[in-house]
Amino acid sequence: MSINESTYYRRQHVTGPGCVLVSIKFGVTPENGVLIVKRLGLNQKDAQIQFDLERHINEVIEGVQEANHKYSGNLQVQEIEVAPNDYPQQGQARYAAYQIAEYVLGKNI
Secondary structure, three states, rough: OOOOOOOOOEEEOOOOOOOEEEEEEEEOOOOOOEEEEEOOOOOOOOOOOOOOOHHHHHHHHHHHHHHHHHHOOOOOOOEOOOOOOOOOOHHHHHHHHHHHHHOOOOOOO
């Protein structure tokens, strides 16, 4: 019997018009691209993603790459959890992903 540990790093970012939960699992990026996992509440029945998923994925990757560049890191995004009913504004996911990567790289001051 094998037990595996899976760790997601999460950061919520809320502004007046936007709200997003950025949830990242680091590891090796799969050849077919980052895996996407929907995070649903217990009574949430609608799993339809309500925002631009492609933009969200790109922003998360860009935020992590920015932190890698600044701190000489080598983090790769393996999985991203998304809350289907989030309503992120442009740039929110990138900002939160950067902060997560900065934390994981040990640069949070």
